[in-house]
Amino acid sequence: MKKNKKGIIVVLVSAVLLVVLNYFLLLPLNFKFLGTSLTVTLFVVINCVVLNVLSLISQSKTEGKKSKTGFIIAGVLVLAIIAYGVINSSMFRADEYRNLIGNVEQKEFTNDIHTVDLTQLPIVDKKLAENLGDKKLGTYVGLGSQVTLGEFTKQNVNGQLYWVSPLLHSGFFKWMNNKEGTTGYIMVNATNTKDVKLVDKLNGKPLKIKYQPNAYFSTDLKRHVYMKAERTAGLTDFSFELDDTGKPYWVITKYINSIGFSGEKILGVIVVDAQSGEIKEYDTNNIPSWVDRVAPDFVIRDRIDWWGELVHGFFNFSKKDMLTSTKGMNMVYNNGECYYYTGITSVGSDEAIVGFILTNTKTMNSTFYKVSGSTEIAGMQSAEGKVQNLQYKATFPILINVENIPTYFMSLKDKKGLIKQYAMVSVEDYSIVGVGETIKDAKSNYVKTLKNKGNITLKFTGEQKKLQGTIMRIGSFNIEGTTYYNFIIKEKPDTIFTASAAISSQLPLTREGDNVSFSYNETESSSIDVLEFNNINIKGSK
Known part of the structure; x- marks a missing residue:
């Protein structure tokens, strides 16, 4: 009877200790959580050890048999936990893991991602x-x-x-x-x-x-x-x-x-x-x-990786059609909604993406945008290379829409962590980079570089307008072998218009006082790109 009381006391003390321990651990009272299952199993093992010691001290065969039974129960529990984890792993339930993300829509970038608002970057x-x-x-x-x-x-x-x-x-x-x-x-x-x-x-x-x-x-x-x-x-x-x-x-x-x-x-x-x-x-x-x-970002990343890596089940040794998320995940805002953004790359690829996924942080709905291009890390390295003499470091980029071109935007910081410049890098061709001391300058230089490529179609935002006026100031500058002209007209003195020499042979001949007509897309920027240009003072012009 005394021996039974000792066993009961051990169990009760153990239960009290478990409750006290959980005051600090705050484990969910649910065996579907690994921490809870392991903690309870550990206490069963401890009870078995203590009861076994008591039985040895009392030299009771009955108690010894009970303690051995306890050891068997503890062993079975440990094996059950291991088996439960293996059976419910992606090895055996690949389809269920892959489907956790739900239906992944595929959409066009230009139709779904709103063009950038420079003031909200x-x-x-x-x-x-x-x-x-x-x-x-x-x-x-x-x-x-x-x-x-x-x-x-x-x-x-x-x-x-x-x-x-x-x-x-x-x-x-x-x-x-x-x-x-x-x-x-x-x-x-x-x-x-x-x-x-x-x-x-x-x-x-x-x-x-x-x-x-x-x-x-x-x-x-x-x-x-x-x-x-x-x-x-x-x-x-x-x-x-x-x-x-x-x-x-x-x-x-x-x-x-x-x-x-x-x-x-x-x-x-x-x-x-x-x-x-x-x-x-x-x-x-x-x-x-x-x-x-x-939804936390780590939950979304797991779902994206399961969706991409388990495309043909767990045993896909050839890695056929396998996709995975790129390093880093950022939060972006589009049309007032918050999303997690991550690039998607083929397994084994280092610097190329096949597209990217945006996942709504509230609804957890995911959308895949098929875009071939560079990873975020490659984009950062390209931006840093542009200013390598200054040794600036790029922040992890966010994805934006610049004239319907998928673009990485990042800040460039000095060794003290202060922002010195800004950079925009094309996702599809990371050799296309625009940097500037202001966001507007960076965008302007980026768009100019895009235009120089020739095989890229830009769809400018804003209402297209035509204007006629008198040149008040005009000057030229060169970016990577292409000449550009900045000019101001008397009728709109607060706005700088920028035109590539390629759009009109009359630009190099234009002087202060000339009457000109041109078209442009109206934006909130103080520097606006010109689409067409005509000098009325030059004989033969229309």
């Missing part, structure tokens, strides 16, 4: 946002020693792109002295390096980030959600996001494994008020409009 990458945020934090005396910057997330706030980071506790004792929360968050405008601000008030009231990853006990973000809202599903991608009023929230992806211990199926999001801790849950059909991302 994000020039600040995550690393620069971190540097700018650190500098801003350093301007507030004493604050930097109390808090640290959280992870920056790129998001759309009222139509503007920002990198946003919460201020987090820098340690346990800092949390102890400031349990009401840290002082707000930092916003870095993704399109303007001078627009960096610390937001510590909202509607005139102090803003405190009470619930956060660097808090402890009940105000620890993950523990707060685990205890109050969700214990059976997986929680991942704890993103700090703002609604359109600037109110801070944590947006957490809720998922379940649909194929064994893998194949994450997104169920929706849990939204936590960073100040009050109020929790709201949304399924994938009713996500708030201000939430930018529901």
Whole structure:
């Protein structure tokens, strides 16, 4: 009887330890998660060992047999976990893994991707946002020693792109002295390096980030959600996001494994008020409009790779038709929607892509655009080669539409991480590069280089207009062997018109005071490319 009591005590103590341990681990109460299954199995093994030791001490054959039975049970559990993982791997369930992405539409780039708005191009990458945020934090005396910057997330706030980071506790004792929360968050405008601000008030009231990853006990973000809202599903991608009023929230992806211990199926999001801790849950059909991302990038990348690599099942040793995503994944915005972008390359190819995929971060719908060209890394190297004497480094590019040409856009930074120039590189031909100290200059030089190729058809955006006026100033310059002319007319003195010498033999003969007529596409740029040119003063001109 005493021996039975010892066994019961061991099991009870073990159960209590498991509960205490889970207070820190916060494992989903679901055996479809590998961590949960392994932890429970480990505790069964520990119980077997302890019971076996007790039986040896008491020299009880009965207890010894029980402990051996326990070892057998533990061994069976371990083997079951291994077998379950293998049976549910892509080796045996390739079609199910490949179909997780859903129907991948194929569309034309020029019909679906809107042409670039130069004023909304994000020039600040995550690393620069971190540097700018650190500098801003350093301007507030004493604050930097109390808090640290959280992870920056790129998001759309009222139509503007920002990198946003919460201020987090820098340690346990800092949390102890400031349990009401840290002082707000930092916003870095993704399109303007001078627009960096610390937001510590909202509607005139102090803003405190009470619930956060660097808090402890009940105000620890993950523990707060685990205890109050969700214990059976997986929680991942704890993103700090703002609604359109600037109110801070944590947006957490809720998922379940649909194929064994893998194949994450997104169920929706849990939204936590960073100040009050109020929790709201949304399924994938009713996500708030201000939430930018529901699916984490690593989930989308897995789905894309399964879709491309399992095209003919797992045992495709010849790698026939196999595709995979390129290195790096970026977030792009098209027509107000947020997407993950990644290039798609044939398995074994280093510098060439066969197209790219855009996946909506909310709906998870994926679209494939068939475009032969260079990878993002090759595009970065081409841009860096253009300014190799300056030793600038390119940021990871974003995909944009320039006159219906798929284009990589990137910033060029010096050794201190400061933006010095901008570059645009053709996806289809990475030898076509345009750089400039402003985005407008980079685009203008890029378009000129595109025109020089001759075999590329540009479809210019904007309304085509014709204009007649008097030349006020005119000058020429040369880019890679091609001569261009900039001119200003008295009737439109705030606009610089640019024309290639190839469009008219009259351009080299044109002087100040001449009357000219020309056509162009009206855009928001202060430098506009001319399509046709005619000097009325030159005899014989029309």
